[in-house]
Amino acid sequence: MADAAGHITARGVIAREVGKPGQVEEFTIDPPGPGEALVRILASGVCHTDLSVQNGVFGGDFFPVLLGHEGAGIVERVGEGVTNVKEGDYVILAWRAPCGECRFCLAGKLHLCAASLNAEKRMRTMDGITLQPVLGIGTFCTHTLVHSKQCVPVDESLPPEQMSLIGCGVMTGVGAALYSAKVEPGSSVAVFGCGGVGDSVIMGAKLAGATTIIAVDIDPKKLEWAKGFGATHLVNAREGDPVARIKELTGGFGVNYSFEAVGRPETTEQAIFCRDLAGTCTIIGVAGPTSTMKELPLGRFFDLGGALRVSWYGDCLPTRDFPLLATWYQHGKLDLDTVVTRIISLDEAQEGFHAMERGETLRSVIRL
Ligand SMILES: NC(=O)c1ccc[n+]([C@@H]2O[C@H](COP(=O)([O-])OP(=O)(O)OC[C@H]3O[C@@H](n4cnc5c(N)ncnc54)[C@H](O)[C@@H]3O)[C@@H](O)[C@H]2O)c1
Ligand SMILES: [Zn+2]
Ligand SMILES: [Zn+2]
Known part of the structure; x- marks a missing residue:
């Protein structure tokens, strides 16, 4: 009015x-x-x-x-x-x-x-x-x-x-896979947190041609959904150490790309240490200004190499990417x-x- x-x-x-x-x-x-x-x-x-x-x-x-x-x-x-x-x-x-x-x-x-x-x-x-x-x-x-x-x-x-x-959520997740981490064809991926954002990372990783996509959540229903979006393996973090399970699923090595889409210190640490050598860890979850990670063992972190980075909005360019994602939806790819x-x-x-x-x-x- x-x-x-x-x-x-x-x-x-x-x-x-x-x-x-x-x-x-x-x-x-x-x-x-x-x-x-x-x-x-x-x-x-x-x-x-x-x-x-x-x-x-x-x-x-x-x-x-x-x-x-x-x-x-x-x-x-x-x-x-x-x-x-x-x-x-x-x-x-x-x-x-x-x-x-x-x-x-x-x-x-x-x-x-x-x-x-x-x-x-x-x-x-x-x-x-x-x-x-x-x-x-x-x-x-x-x-x-x-x-x-x-x-x-x-x-x-x-x-x-x-x-x-x-x-927001879909662009952030898809963009985190495509632009922030630049997931490569044939690579392995782990996604911590399979809400709207995490499942969009899974869709983005699949579009990029990743062949192993490990979904990690504490809720079985979320894991079932994640499978529908393209996760090849499901890990319930309540049923044991998710890092050990990810290593098991990747020949003992860990993944090439990990994504944190929860916003918690423990999942951040898991996302950092579930990588293979030279892997990329991308933080999407917002932990908030008072949250801290108690320890980051620098020796282990250095020896893994690779990259730790934060993704804002999936490093997208809305004028380029919103119409693109809309078209992918239209074509049944998202x-x-x-x-x-x-x-x-x-x-x-x-x-x-x-x-x-x-x-x-x-x-x-x-x-x-
Ligand atoms: N970086 C950005 O630009 C950006 C953009 C949008 C959202 N976000 C952030 O991304 C995060 C996810 O957003 P969302 O809307 O998908 O939230 P959501 O609540 O829908 O999903 C979070 C998921 O994490 C799971 N989870 C909780 N504890 C867990 C644990 N210990 N291990 C594994 N999984 C666990 C939950 O079961 C849930 O499925 C939030 O922190 C949000 O603020 C960031
Ligand atoms: Zn949002
Ligand atoms: Zn500017």
């Missing part, structure tokens, strides 16, 4: 305080400024990062927060000077949009942009407090305001629930239908978090 001056009244899930479940509230959005776009959300995935934000894992400075950062929708209005999208475009929202001007962009490394574009803070609670949207987007809502460069158009025949997932485990309403966002904690879903998707 817009008033005469073009202010919109929207509805969204707002977390007011650290650790308190966010509730659906009305909030206001100013008309889009230069370079900005107002987007009507059609679908939003529920990513673990939203729950971490609500729980204060990233600190308490972000409240009140408009939750959600994995969304697809329709551009409803654009501000002055916007040329990359227009009213009516069907888009996936990106939480990174390269500025083109920072030291990384100038060096041609746009995926590392240090000044990613966001809209100005123009969304406020009804009592006038400026909202902080998660990762500069905010998608558990009817409408949101973003930088126009955060809008990436895709084929409008594709379903919004599946497309929304490309906005099974996003199975990742969309449950469709819920805006009022059920907290239920989406609980279902994730109980291990019942890969992704709940809020349909608006």
